Amino acid sequence: MRKISPTDKLIMLADNAVKTLLGGYQVTERQDPAVDISYSEINSAEQRHAAGLMRINHCGEVCAQALYQGQALTAKLPEIREKMEQAAAEENDHLAWCGNRIKQLDSHTSLLNPLWYAGSFTIGAVAGAIGDQWSLGFVAETEHQVVRHLKSHLTKLPEKDHQSRAILKQMVLDEQQHATAALEAGGRELPLPIKKGMQFLGKIMTSSVYYV
Numbered sequence: 001m002r003k004i005s006p007t008d009k010l011i012m013l014a015d016n017a018v019k020t021l022l023g024g025y026q027v028t029e030r031q032d033p034a035v036d037i038s039y040s041e042i043n044s045a046e047q048r049h050a051a052g053l054m055r056i057n058h059c060g061e062v063c064a065q066a067l068y069q070g071q072a073l074t075a076k077l078p079e080i081r082e083k084m085e086q087a088a089a090e091e092n093d094h095l096a097w098c099g100n101r102i103k104q105l106d107s108h109t110s111l112l113n114p115l116w117y118a119g120s121f122t123i124g125a126v127a128g129a130i131g132d133q134w135s136l137g138f139v140a141e142t143e144h145q146v147v148r149h150l151k152s153h154l155t156k157l158p159e160k161d162h163q164s165r166a167i168l169k170q171m172v173l174d175e176q177q178h179a180t181a182a183l184e185a186g187g188r189e190l191p192l193p194i195k196k197g198m199q200f201l202g203k204i205m206t207s208s209v210y211y212v
Contacts (some may be wrong), residue, residue: 003147005105006111013055013069017066017069017117017121020062020065020095021062021113021114021117023062023099025065025092025096026089027093027096028089028090028092028093030093032096032100032167033097033166033167033169034100034101034164034166034167036162037162037163037166038162039163040160041152041160042158046158046160046161047105047106047158048107049156049158050105050157050161050164051102051105051106052099052106052107052211053153053156053157054102054103054164055110055163055209055210056149056153056205056209056210057098057150057171058095058098058099058102058109058110058113059109059110059112059113059116059147059205060146060205061091061094062110062113062116062120063119063120063205064094064114064120064142064146065091065092065095065117066116066119066121067120067121067123067124067127068091068124068139069121069124069127069140070120070121070122070123070124070125070127070137071090071124071125071138071139072127072128073124073125073128074124074125074126074128074129074135090178091178093174094167094171094174097167099165099169101164105164107187110209110212111212112208112209112212116205116209123138124138132186132205133186133187134190135187136182136183136186136187136188137182137188137190138183138190139178139179139187139188140182140183140187140189141190141194141195141198142198143175143176144176144179145198145199145202147172147175147176147179147184149202150168150171150172150175154169154172155158
């Protein structure tokens with residue numbers, strides 16, 4: 001098997017970024033949770049609100065992709081790198097589900113996605129370079145915070161938006177599983193200041209992406 005050169009890696013990273021931001025990424029065979037959910041009419045204000053929440057969740061998945069790709073780039077152990085790449089593949093389902101729902105709500109994904117992708121990739125690469133245990137701990141904490149956001153959104157969605165709710169419920173289950181897997185693989189708990197910093201960045205993302 002030919003050894004992957006630095007140039008090959010850069011091309012692969014660029015390809016992953018383009019696919020994440022513009023589409024064409026590989027998904028699993030899992031069915032969209034919203035497919036079999038009966039449609040319920042919601043008014044225009046509720047539709048805009050639901051679209052804003054789903055736009056946040058879509059951007060969160062863009063960030064997750066970038067985070068995992070950055071960590072895979074700098075992870076020291078091959079098995080850890082494989083876990084990061086596998087997690088990124090599984091998150092593609094969420095990216096597709098949220099994107100489809102946003103289209104159904106007659107809205108658009110965030111124009112800020114490229115900015116958040118670049119920032120998350122950098123954070124992931126730094127975390128991976130520091131050490132695999134810290135990198136996995138970063139994954140676990142990220143997923144825990146994502147789960148809290150998702151659960152919060154489940155209470156904020158319009159009552160009749162059953163499609164978005166079905167998607168978020170499945171995402172909660174998946175993210176909890178990813179967090180558990182990261183800890184079982186040797187992830188270390190992050191210091192409180194880092195957790196708080198992550199929460200601060202999360203607030204900036206959610207408050208801006210909801211509208212843009």
